[in-house]
Amino acid sequence: MKKILLLGITILALHSCSSVKEYEKEKINDPDMKLSARPEERFETNFQVYREASSGANGGKTGGGCGCN
């Protein structure tokens, strides 16, 4: 049953993964749909890098600066 479900999801996902034309991207181009952090989010990311041991993989800065306070 699980395999059938997985197969169904795979086919559905790939079928829905068709090319979207530029004139069909009204919803994709909505500012809230951007695949990046919002500009003000940088400050939150900044303190999280200070207060947590992990960083990166968010399309942002990957090093530099101390962050020791």
Place this chain on the structure above:
Amino acid sequence: MKKAIALLSFLSGFSSFAQEQDSTDVAFKKRVLETTEVDFLMSYYKQDGSHSAVSGGKGMEELTDLTPTIVVAMPLNDDDVLTVDVGLSAYSSASSGNINPFDSATPSPWQASSGASAKDMWVGMTANYSHSSDDRNTIWNGHVSGSAEYDYISIGFGGGLTKLFNDKNTEVGISANVYLDTWSPIYPKELQDFADNGNTLNGGIFNNFTITGNTDYDPKNFKFHQDKNRNSYALSLSFSQVINKKLQTSLFMDVLHQQGLLSTPYQRVYFADVADSFINEFQLADDIERLPDTRFKLPIGARLNYYIDETFVLRTYYRFYTDNWGIQSHTANFELPIKLTDRFTVFPMYRYYTQTASKYFAPHEAHLSTEQYYTSDYDLSSFDAHQYGFGINYTDIFTGAKIWKFGIKNIDFRFNHYTRSDGLDANIFSFGIKFIQQ
């Protein structure tokens, strides 16, 4: 049989990508950036906790930080954009103030010092140049950056290449960055004075205070750092895909290598096998934290954004992180923008974070002096964290409101509360306003 069907479906999916003609071939060339954009950004951050790394995992962590920033993006021609980002961060920190708590007659890890190290300012600048091809399917960029604070200087440079395919539904990117940082190490005052006076108690603060507890204070492990550089090298890969008219996703992976002075020179460590010495109620350091001089980090992240309807959008983010200091973490982030009108959007948000401890971490007085590496910095401990808040966005695509030659395109405000399972709490307010040159 099922596997064969799945394989065929998979291959047919990819072949349909390949057969698509790019319908965005150049009929005319739209400018990458129409006009100069200016972002004023600002944040106010305040935290408190009870595990100060400067006091070896015990002591107040009160800190406030104000960060005004300006970002200017200028079109140089139809294809090229120069972005300059200048910011500063003015902070006051009770924790770092206790690098020297002995400017008080009653030194304590639980009171803020008024010493010079209690305040500092970070200033930073990044300049980024990007060029887009005529068909806008190839973008390359290069950047340089620099930042400075009292005891730390960082210089960075890097570049990247992004390619778009499949009617701009697929995007892959690669970038490389290098940061060359230099410490001007500051050490805990008692260790500095002990070493400056030939590893004796004849001088410095020891002339002004009486040591209690173990009066024969002798931090044998302490020595000054010889290597003052910290270099970071990062290779970043990204992939994004429009899945359908309402759903898109992206994957990120960074491979980071750091080498040099990776420990913080003013973070104290207290050993379980060394008798305790005090001045007033401030315990004198047995050593500073010692960490390996290399670190390899591997974070992998993904975003998935779904346009639910004209009112709701769902933004999600997940990251897995691992490094060779024994830390693994998971981050999950959710944001639900709600369009109240065509100009106002509110967005509640929630972030969950969990990490395992570094193999070099132990709490106050839990390390042994015979260990090679040690730290009592709770940022490297095991904890969970919850962050929740909301944001408000105002957007006027017609930029009706104007200041001089600039129209206001959007205004953003965000508030988030952060709470860590070790007791650290923080609040952060962020504000941004974008102007477009008319």
